[in-house]
Amino acid sequence: MPVHLSDDDLSKLDALVATQRRIKRGALLYSNGDVFAGLYAVRTGFFKTCLVTEDGRDQVTGFQMAGEIMGLDGIVNDHHTCDAVALEDAEVCVMPFDRIEELSREVPALQNHVHRIMSREIVREHGVMLLLGSMRAEERLAAFLLNLVQRLHARGFSQSELVLRMTREEIGSYLGLKLETVSRTFSKFADEDIVEVKQRYVRIRDTDALRRIVNSSTAEA
Amino acid sequence: MPVHLSDDDLSKLDALVATQRRIKRGALLYSNGDVFAGLYAVRTGFFKTCLVTEDGRDQVTGFQMAGEIMGLDGIVNDHHTCDAVALEDAEVCVMPFDRIEELSREVPALQNHVHRIMSREIVREHGVMLLLGSMRAEERLAAFLLNLVQRLHARGFSQSELVLRMTREEIGSYLGLKLETVSRTFSKFADEDIVEVKQRYVRIRDTDALRRIVNSSTAEA
DNA sequence: CGCGTCATTGATGTGCATCAAGTGGTGTGG
DNA sequence: CCACACCACTTGATGCACATCAATGACGCG
Secondary structure, eight states: OOOOHHHHHHHHTTTTTTTTEEEEETTTTEOTTTTTOOEEEEEEEEEEEEEEEEEEEEEEEEOOOTEEEEOOGTTTTTTTSSSSEEEEEEEEEEHHHHHHHHHHHOOHHHHHHHHHHHHHHHHHHHHHHHHHOOOOOHHHHHHHHHHHHHHHTTTTTOOOOOOOOHHHHHHHHHHHHOOHHHHHHHHHHTTEEEEEETTTTTEESSSHHHHHHHHOOOOOO | OOOOHHHHHHHHHTTOEEEEEEEOOTEEEOOTTTBBBEEEEEEEEEEEEEEETSSSOEEEEEEEEEEEEOOGTTTTTTTTTTTTEEEEEEEEEEEEEHHHHHHHHHHHHHHHHHHHHHHHHHHHHHHHHHHHHOOOOOHHHHHHHHHHHHHHHHTOSSSEEEEEOOOHHHHHHHHOOOOHHHOOOOOOOHHTEEEEEETTTTEESSSHHHHHHHHHHHOOO
């Protein structure tokens, strides 16, 4: 998201990033119950955020890659309500939230930027609700792949090739499916020459077919 | 949510509410594609927000009652991405967003308040994702009823009695179920003396039973 | 090289959707 | 004021998509 700032403002922004943190693959950036310190911007690496309930339910709420912001859930109650786990070795910028608020008051562009980030997250989650509430397995996986590849492409990667950073189980948890269903659906796509799949490696051979699948609600209206 | 403000700040806050709007039952407060003007605080009445896709899918993303804020989805792209529909005659306060940002810069308590509202919405949606992604029909409906009655209770209504403002179909859309399933699940709860249901009227006879149902994931861990 | 983790694939089961009737409450016009 | 129409709701019969259970296969790491 581009923000237009003066040089003066930019130098203020530098002050925002208090520290950097390195997170090993499999390690937690923060977890449910942790005191909220600030927001995190992913510099390198790949994360998942997930809710874990007392009764053992586990829901992946999102996957985050370079440039994306984590930690917004902690603002309401000064405590995080989910876990952030690195799926590969990663680096994040730590931005203490009181500093963000302070600077936001001085730099309107930053203020608006923060609001947009939060609103974007809300809209993203609306999309996930639609997916979880009304899509079938194939539609969910197709939407997931398209979203992933689109975000990777925006970062300079291929539009058609990707290496999944997460397991089938994590994909399933995000999509509200069991890992076997995710695997079977991958195989089905492969049979239909829509994708090539070899473990974590995925090559999309027919993007339009995926798009058609996403919008195949047996549309009546 | 309590905000602590000085008298001076309070008088500034008055300036926030530009206008009031009355919405007839069934009418739209805003809809997908509308230019984002500001946030809305529900004064009286009851709303649903829902996504409608081109291919005819329809997902209710939330129900809003007095004191709750609508319109956050419009901030990112200056356009709303969902519809807000009044389920009964309603009144809302209109708060132009540029005024909110302006005042936020002067009144840190307001600034923080806005951040908390947005964060709270993100956390709420996490909960819905968990519900849609991993709960069975009975668990979903139990969670829904508990949430509704809890919010009503916080507004001075009964802890055990409520009148639903929405149809079975709208409940189903929110919970990712078909209306028949919602109806059957109500009947099942009634058979088990957990609730009394007569059309829109619901009386909860055993709150703990509902709570037990919500946490009955066949917990292994 | 062997063990643990992740992935694939098959057989079977089940929860919810779908299809279909029928009921009750509400608003409207004769 | 009643008859009719409409809509929301309920309930039953059937089907299907995905879950579950189970076995095997492919990596990757110590």
